[in-house]
Amino acid sequence: MERVINLGKYIEQGINALEENFSFLWRAIDEGISWTVDNLNGLLQGIPFVLFLLLITFLAYYAKTGSKLFKKEGLKMGAGLASFVVIGFLLIYLMGYWKDAIHTTTLVLVATFISLLLGIPLGILSARNKTADMIIRPILDFMQTMPAFVYLIPAIFFFSVGNTPGIIATVIFSLPPAVRLTSLGIKNVPSDVVEAGHAFGATENQILYKIQLPLAMPTILTGVNQVILLSLSMVVIASMVGARGLGSIVYQGIQQNDIAKGFESGLGIVILAIILDRITQSFANKK
Amino acid sequence: MTENSDRTVKIKVEDLTLIFGKRKKEALAMLEKGASKEEILKKTKCTVGINKASFEVYEGEVFVVMGLSGSGKSTLIRCLNRLNEPTAGKVFFKDHDITREGNKELMKTRRYEMSMVFQKFGLLPHKTILENAAFGLELRGEPREEREKKARQALETVGLKGYEEQLPAAMSGGMQQRVGLARALANDSEVLLMDEAFSALDPLIKSDMQDELLQIQEKLQKTIVFITHDLDEAIKLGDRIVIMKDGVIEQIGTAEEILTNPASEYVEAFTEKVDRKTIITAETLMFRKPTLLQLKKDGPMQAIRKMRTISVDVLPVEDEKRVFMGYVWLKDVLKLVDRKETSLQSVIRSEVPSVYRHYTVEEMLPLTSNHNYPLAVVDEESKRLLGIVTQTSLIIEATRYEREEIKELIEKANDI
Numbered sequence: 001m002e003r004v005i006n007l008g009k010y011i012e013q014g015i016n017a018l019e020e021n022f023s024f025l026w027r028a029i030d031e032g033i034s035w036t037v038d039n040l041n042g043l044l045q046g047i048p049f050v051l052f053l054l055l056i057t058f059l060a061y062y063a064k065t066g067s068k069l070f071k072k073e074g075l076k077m078g079a080g081l082a083s084f085v086v087i088g089f090l091l092i093y094l095m096g097y098w099k100d101a102i103h104t105t106t107l108v109l110v111a112t113f114i115s116l117l118l119g120i121p122l123g124i125l126s127a128r129n130k131t132a133d134m135i136i137r138p139i140l141d142f143m144q145t146m147p148a149f150v151y152l153i154p155a156i157f158f159f160s161v162g163n164t165p166g167i168i169a170t171v172i173f174s175l176p177p178a179v180r181l182t183s184l185g186i187k188n189v190p191s192d193v194v195e196a197g198h199a200f201g202a203t204e205n206q207i208l209y210k211i212q213l214p215l216a217m218p219t220i221l222t223g224v225n226q227v228i229l230l231s232l233s234m235v236v237i238a239s240m241v242g243a244r245g246l247g248s249i250v251y252q253g254i255q256q257n258d259i260a261k262g263f264e265s266g267l268g269i270v271i272l273a274i275i276l277d278r279i280t281q282s283f284a285n286k287k
Numbered sequence: 288m289t290e291n292s293d294r295t296v297k298i299k300v301e302d303l304t305l306i307f308g309k310r311k312k313e314a315l316a317m318l319e320k321g322a323s324k325e326e327i328l329k330k331t332k333c334t335v336g337i338n339k340a341s342f343e344v345y346e347g348e349v350f351v352v353m354g355l356s357g358s359g360k361s362t363l364i365r366c367l368n369r370l371n372e373p374t375a376g377k378v379f380f381k382d383h384d385i386t387r388e389g390n391k392e393l394m395k396t397r398r399y400e401m402s403m404v405f406q407k408f409g410l411l412p413h414k415t416i417l418e419n420a421a422f423g424l425e426l427r428g429e430p431r432e433e434r435e436k437k438a439r440q441a442l443e444t445v446g447l448k449g450y451e452e453q454l455p456a457a458m459s460g461g462m463q464q465r466v467g468l469a470r471a472l473a474n475d476s477e478v479l480l481m482d483e484a485f486s487a488l489d490p491l492i493k494s495d496m497q498d499e500l501l502q503i504q505e506k507l508q509k510t511i512v513f514i515t516h517d518l519d520e521a522i523k524l525g526d527r528i529v530i531m532k533d534g535v536i537e538q539i540g541t542a543e544e545i546l547t548n549p550a551s552e553y554v555e556a557f558t559e560k561v562d563r564k565t566i567i568t569a570e571t572l573m574f575r576k577p578t579l580l581q582l583k584k585d586g587p588m589q590a591i592r593k594m595r596t597i598s599v600d601v602l603p604v605e606d607e608k609r610v611f612m613g614y615v616w617l618k619d620v621l622k623l624v625d626r627k628e629t630s631l632q633s634v635i636r637s638e639v640p641s642v643y644r645h646y647t648v649e650e651m652l653p654l655t656s657n658h659n660y661p662l663a664v665v666d667e668e669s670k671r672l673l674g675i676v677t678q679t680s681l682i683i684e685a686t687r688y689e690r691e692e693i694k695e696l697i698e699k700a701n702d703i
Contacts, residue, residue: 190409198397199368199402200470210425210426
């Protein structure tokens with residue numbers, strides 16, 4: 001059948017126009033993200049492996065034990081994850097992928113930070129404003145169902161090859177749970193507590209900061225956890241547009257049909273994912 | 288109600304109407320023209336929550352709004368601090384109209400003038416008991432030290448000293464509601480709005496909390512608007528009671544007024560199950576201005592004549608200052624006549640039970656055993672006789688049998 005509607009053409013034209021007319025904006029974003037990634041990566045790479053290992057092991061232990069950090073029963077709660085961190089990190093280090101793992105961590109951290117920076121305020125907005133909710137919801141659905149590869153094309157178009165398009169595509173992919181879970185957390189705050197706040201003369205800001213956000217915190221932290229995991233799952237795809245790290249090694253493995261390389265770097269991503277997931281989840285469940 | 292007209296009015300509600308739905312104006316216009324709730328619902332899809340409610344709440348009283356669910360009582364209390372926005376009508380607090388307040392004024396009213404206690408407590412689960420009790424003060428920006436001092440005091444008032452650092456989840460419902468009450472008290476506002484505050488509690492704990500509230504009220508003399516669906520609770524707590532049905536106020540009055548003189552069948556149906564013995568007082572039950580003898584004026588012959596005219600064999604006697612002295616009996620008076628004495632003094636039986644006007648049926652019934660003369664109701668200060676309460680009327684009140692039914696019962700019993 002002959003094509004009657006050429007929707008893709010219009011989209012392409014629109015994107016072209018955007019690229020041409022706002023090139024200063026894309027350049028600014030590109031420079032900002034590149035600068036952040038380079039500096040954060042440099043900082044993290046500068047930490048000696050042993051110190052890094054100790055820091056994350058302690059963080060994992062603390063995430064599991066909380067206030068019982070130095071008590072005996074804490075050992076039972078925190079020992080498992082802490083030893084997993086030690087073994088996992090040693091494995092990555094000894095396989096020779098430590099630098100790449102750090103690079104991946106940097107990308108995940110930056111993407112997560114941007115997602116939360118945008119996602120949490122949008123979530124608050126959609127929880128408190130019906131109109132905003134009606135607009136935001138379908139956009140989120142669209143973002144989540146559109147295949148992630150599709151975002152890569154305009155991302156390259158705007159930012160050429162490198163870390164930035166990878167991070168932008170990652171943010172688009174991982175933003176929805178931040179918005180949705182923030183919104184859900186706030187909507188699920190019992191109405192009687194909010195009403196009590198109103199009855200005692202709380203301002204809208206007081207309702208938000210003293211009642212809704214604290215009570216929604218566990219759900220919001222679950223959102224943070226989801227954002228991190230989705231970001232991590234994007235690193236391989238992002239490497240197709242030039243993002244570096246473990247993802248790019250997997251990508252090389254695919255291209256070179258190198259089973260050993262692919263498996264090792266893939267395992268590295270899994271280890272990072274498990275550690276990040278368990279640590280953030282324990283913080284989410286604490287409150 | 289009229290006897291209270293000298294008291295200060297704290298809250299005055301005038302023609303308060305609240306309509307739920309989108310076409311409020313249309314619905315209000317229909318309501319003004321006298322359309323029924325059903326007609327309005329059918330035509331405009333609006334529900335009339337409250338239909339022209341008017342009442343006054345006096346300073347220092349417990350004012351109970353009673354009704355079944357859907358009667359509009361919770362909506363009504365929420366109009367007082369505008370958690371629900373009234374569609375029409377006025378709510379005066381002292382002398383300013385709350386319904387016309389701007390945001391800032393309304394916030395001030397909520398922060399300083401009226402505190403609320405909720406059925407579901409409404410505590411913050413992530414804050415300690417102390418922080419919860421201080422929450423109202425925190426919202427109005429009081430420094431930590433000061434608000435915690437006040438909150439500690441409020442917690443002590445409700446009997447929660449020592450629990451300051453606990454979290455709400457660690458406490459029972461009754462204790463959580465004490466925290467809710469402490470939070471309201473800590474604000475030290477003049478008006479307490481209590482929305483089904485004790486309805487979620489177990490019966491025993493509920494009764495404890497009611498007693499506690501009454502004790503606190505005796506000390507603090509707040510103006511309390513209390514919502515409940517439980518008539519027993521309303522009677523126990525309320526100085527005055529409003530009965531609501533379908534958003535309309537059916538009756539306002541003291542428990543006794545409502546029981547003895549229900550304004551509608553609906554109210555009457557409500558009151559049927561109530562234990563009247565503890566509510567109906569001597570004042571309601573007594574025969575006023577009974578025939579009596581005056582010691583100085585009336586001699587034995589006069590006493591006999593008075594007894595004959597109303598065919599009784601016992602009459603109360605008072606002295607020249609009109610103070611109640613006791614009863615004289617016909618048979619004793621006849622003896623006086625035989626002995627040709629002229630004063631009733633020697634035959635007055637003074638060790639007779641007397642009661643004050645606030646005595647309840649339950650308190651009076653035991654006094655009537657072992658003898659068969661009426662109870663004298665005397666004034667607390669002047670000791671003057673106000674009236675008499677007969678045994679028959681006590682029995683009628685206690686059993687709810689009609690006079691005729693009692694006669695029948697006695698006849699039947701005699702046949703056995």
